[in-house]
Amino acid sequence: MTTTxxxxxxxxxxxxxxxxxxxxxxxxxxLLAEQLGVSAEVVKARLAAMLESGRIRRIGAVPNHYAIGYTANGMSVWDVDDAHIARLGETIGKLDFVTHCYERPRALPDWPYNLFAMVHGHDRATVLAHIDEIAALLGPDCRRHDVLFSTAILKKTGLRIGNDG
Amino acid sequence: MSRPAPTSLDELDRRIINALQGGFPIVDEPYWEVAASLGTTETELLARIQRMLEARVLTRFGPMFQIERLGGRFVLAALAVPEERFSDVTERVNALPEVAHNYRREHALNMWFVLATETPDGIEAATRRIEADTGLKVFAFPKLQEFFVDMRLKA
Known part of the structure; x- marks a missing residue:
């Protein structure tokens, strides 16, 4: 992958x-070019290069998922065999209702899960039906799972670099 | 932080949201180009993006930086917060600028937040600070492999 x-x-x-x-x-x-004291060609070329290298995922809008009707948000967590996690993660990550999918470390004994898949839906029943689909796909490769619904957004700001505040 | 109620979006708003979740063009007049593809005008498109940002239907519009490729770190972390201390702990955790998102979830680990720092060292410092400020153990879940990330949701 691209070097950092x-x-x-x-x-x-x-x-x-x-x-x-x-x-x-x-x-x-x-306008950005004017602010940065370069030509628009430089700004466009650098943005295109950062997109190409993956430093920018995409240029676009981030909808507030509650505002567009996705009021149920479940973090599904799965305890799967480490030997098969790469294959299983790729499979689950391809599902169109999964917006993030990661392998993360277990924290035994409190936390046995190593595969995280965020599932969004218009209501809890829909999310739970999606969880069942994932469970069916994982089959016997999954030892146990859970789903943690969010009940409140306590903070949402995103990363800011280079500011003094 | 309150959740906006599902807002009344008309059909053009939804088409704009869906179109803007794709690749935004890097051309001299990108809004004009997107507007043309949606059968609307540049003025109308700009006004609607502005309105949806103000109404928080859109949380942002612009380049989405992959901060790890720029040297920074994101780490998901969780706390098991005793119910009677929940608001106090929320205040203490949210006070850290490194805390980018924080969600309450239904589980013994009931507070889940993302630490975002400009350098890898910042994560460790923020974790220690939260443990000192709250007296609770921070469970850190740094990602080991990323299989898929795309926050696109059809409006």
């Missing part, structure tokens, strides 16, 4: 200029 490298000074300034959002003006890259 610290952003150079220009990329860092570009991140700081856009982390609150892309300007809502007809020529947003021109």
């Amino acid at each position: 490298a610290l952003p150079d000074e220009f990329d860092r300034r570009l991140i700081i200029a856009t982390q609150a959002g892309l300007p809502l003006v007809p020529r947003p890259y021109d």
Whole structure:
């Protein structure tokens, strides 16, 4: 995969200029270029390069999932055989109702689960039906599982770099 | 933090949300290009994005940085908070700028948050600080493998 490298000074300034959002003006890259003292061509080329290298996942909108009707959000957690987790994770990650899927360490004895899959749905029944689909796919490779529904968002800000506050 | 009620979105709002979850063009007049593909005007598109951001239907619009490829770290962590201390502990945990998201979940581990730091060292420091401030053990679940991440949801 792509190697991790610290952003150079220009990329860092570009991140700081856009982390609150892309300007809502007809020529947003021109405006960023003006703020950063470079040409729009440089801004567009750097953004394209960061997309290409995976430093930017995508340029786009993040909907608030509650606001668009996905009011049930279940973090499903699974205790699967370590030897098969790569194959199982790929399978579960491909499901269209799974928005994040990771292998994470167990914390025994309190926490036996090593595969996490976030499932969103319009209601709990839908999420639980999706959980059943995952369980069926994992079959005997899964020893036990649980689903943790969220009942409140306590904080949601995202990462901010380079600010003093 | 309150949840916005499912807002009344019309058909064009939903098409805009779905279109903006794809690749936004890197061209001189990207809003014009997206508007044309949706059969609307640039002015209307910009006004609707603005309105949906203000109403928090959209939490943000712009480049989504993969912070780990930029040297930073994200770590999911959890606490088992005694019910009578829940609001106090929430306040203490949320006070840390490194805490990017925090959710209450139904489980003995009932508080789940994401620590986000500009460098890997910051995670350890934030974890120790939360343990000192709350007297509770932080369960850290750093990701070992990422199989899929895409927050796209059809509106």
